Amino acid sequence: MSKVTVPPAVKRLLYVFYGLAACLVLADWLIHRHVSHPAESVFAFYPLFGFVACVLLVFAAAAMRRIVMRPPAYYEGAEPADEKSEDVAFSESDDVDGQILEGEAQNRRVDPSPGEDGP
Amino acid sequence: MMESQIILASLDWIAQFRVLAVVPPAVLYFLAALLVLWSGHRVGRVVMLLMPVLGMFQLAAMFAIKPNVTLSLLDMSLVVLRVDSLSLLFALLFNIAALIGVIYALHVRDRLQSVSAMCYVGSALGAVFAGDLLTLFIFWELLALSSVGFIWARRRPESMAAGMRYLLVQIVSGLLLLAGALYLYEQTGSLVFNHIGLDGPAGWLILVAFGIKCGFPMFHGWITEAYPAATEAGAVFMAAITTKVAVYALARGFQGEELLVYVGVTMTCFPIFYAVIENDLRRVLAYSMINQLGFMVCGIGVGTTLAVNGAIAHAFNDVIFKGLLFMSMGAVLLQTGRINASELGGLYRTMPKTTVLCIVGAMSISAFPLFSGFVSKAMIVTAVLEEHYEWVWLALLFASAGVFHHAGIKIPYFAFFAHDSGLRPTEPPTNMLIAMTISAVLCIGIGVFPLVLYQMLPFDMVYSPYDATHVLAQLQLLWFSALAFAWLNLRGWYPPEIRSVNLDVDWLFRKLVPGVVSVTMPHLGRIGEHLTFGIGQGLQRMGGFLARGLVVLVGQATSIRLMAMYLVIVLMLYLFLDGLMMLVG
Structure with a gap:
């Protein structure tokens, strides 16, 4: 998979975001923290922990998909076909890995538009 | 100084509402549910908005008076209103959640959801003020029955099935609670709901009952199934209450x-x-x-x-x-x-x-x-x-x-x-x-x-x-x-x-059990029929035992465990068979 292209406005926001991240790490020097666990006194413990934990979380979850992922109509298999109406067409282009599931994608019903009136 | 004087003065004033403070909040909410049921959309809306406000006022009165209301049933005394800081805080929380939920759902013209909401919040308040395990059990089950309306209100074929599965899980939780409570009664002669601990089987039964409602690992399937299946407003109510009642119960008992x-x-x-x-x-x-x-x-x-x-x-x-x-x-x-x-x-x-x-x-x-x-x-x-x-x-x-x-x-x-x-x-x-x-x-x-x-x-x-x-x-x-x-x-x-x-985990009861049943049933054929017939007869006989058990119970309290076991086994079997039929059919 390739890198995602980012519009310039978002890019500027990202630089601010990176800058603040750097400041937070540097604050470890400026603020004397009173630690209650030896691990906390390691430099940049919390930033490293947060980053690594989340990357591992996402990779583990993506790997988990290989085992637990099923088509969307998996539990509806036994239902008679007339229960389902045609889905409103919408873009599925973002579903990079979704090709195997496209067959089932049309089976799901869209919410009937709720018949309420405003207050 | 000023502030505390004002608070004391207002507490004195609120303390006049003694009558309001001794009515269980659940009763008020159930009355509100009746009103909503029999009135039109406009009146119903006003009732639903006023109820949580009245509920919060009532809590203030309770805070000032700290009443303790006990009813007697047979030889047991049921504490329907035990007021302390823990129950008051959760009651306040549920009233706030009710108010926010009602405002969120003001535009919804659906009597099923409105009545469910009032009954549901009422049951939750009943549960947090329950001073004994039997009262807790009653409201525990009412909580399940009243909230399934939020799932069924979506009125789709799949929400019917999702609601039944939700109900099944919640009722089993209640039955375990009942079994544990009666076991505890047999051991200690008291149904008071305080610290329970894990010293005996009773404690374990009750812990599992609480654990199911609290979404312990392996019992969490209903949370991820029921909330997405509920209506927009229903999910808001459900997310606020059921699991928090369980947290309250755990904080009290374990x-x-x-x-x-x-x-x-x-x-x-x-x-x-x-x-x-x-x-x-x-x-x-x-x-x-x-x-x-x-x-x-x-x-x-x-x-x-x-x-x-x-x-x-x-x-x-x-x-x-x-x-x-x-x-x-x-x-x-x-x-x-x-x-x-x-x-x-x-x-x-x-x-x-x-x-x-x-x-x-x-x-x-x-x-x-x-x-x-x-x-x-x-x-x-x-x-x-x-x-x-x-x-x-x-x-x-x-x-x-x-x-x-x-x-x-x-x-x-x-x-x-x-x-x-x-x-x-x-x-x-x-x-x-x-x-x-x-x-x-x-x-x-x-x-x-x-x-x-x-x-x-x-x-x-x-x-x-x-x-x-x-x-x-x-x-x-x-x-x-x-x-x-x-x-x-x-x-x-x-x-x-x-x-x-x-x-x-929901795979277990949505795929594995029905799968096993549908694969084995045709092969078993006549055996299956015999089995069903046998179970039916067994149930009948057990009903007879149950009736005798009831007679014994009224006569003497010692056989209460026997009675509890009959009751639980019969109900469990019934539920299991019912669930099986539903899954297969």
């Missing part, structure tokens, strides 16, 4: 049981993996609810003053911020008819207010400093470290980073930003925006002035969440968790949102 520390920490960690790959955003919230419940269960398990206070404070905050998140996703569902992340995106253009409100909820659940989640989660994490549960502490840190990742960023990002879905929905009805705004103000208010919440907690403590060390640590943890999200997204490594079902 404080300081070390097992709960490990159960809790498991609950904080495993759902976040599912949440990352889940497409239905309300199911993502259901997973993150299990994660938040894990923090509370962990706090109750640690059992120190700070930890239990933290768990209760977190339950309070969770009702409000999780409610806010469910409300914002309900608004998205109502306005677009969609809730899957793969079909949403870019909604901030036309729903800016909902976007901001959702982000406030997301910051709160992620425990950002100055938001409500921070001031309560900090207490639990600090208490865990104080008691030297080092690995548990690391796991909680991991879960804290993870919850920001999947609930704090994923929910607002995929719904309101990410790629443009092309959808241009309008903002939801004003009443929904008002309800969300109230929640958002509470989230920030509690985050900025935590003492308001701390003063209401059951135990005295000295704690301040805002010291430089802790704020910096939390900011670093969250910021770099966000950095990981940004980095993975920019690299294109973030798992794409895919329309799919992810297997979880």
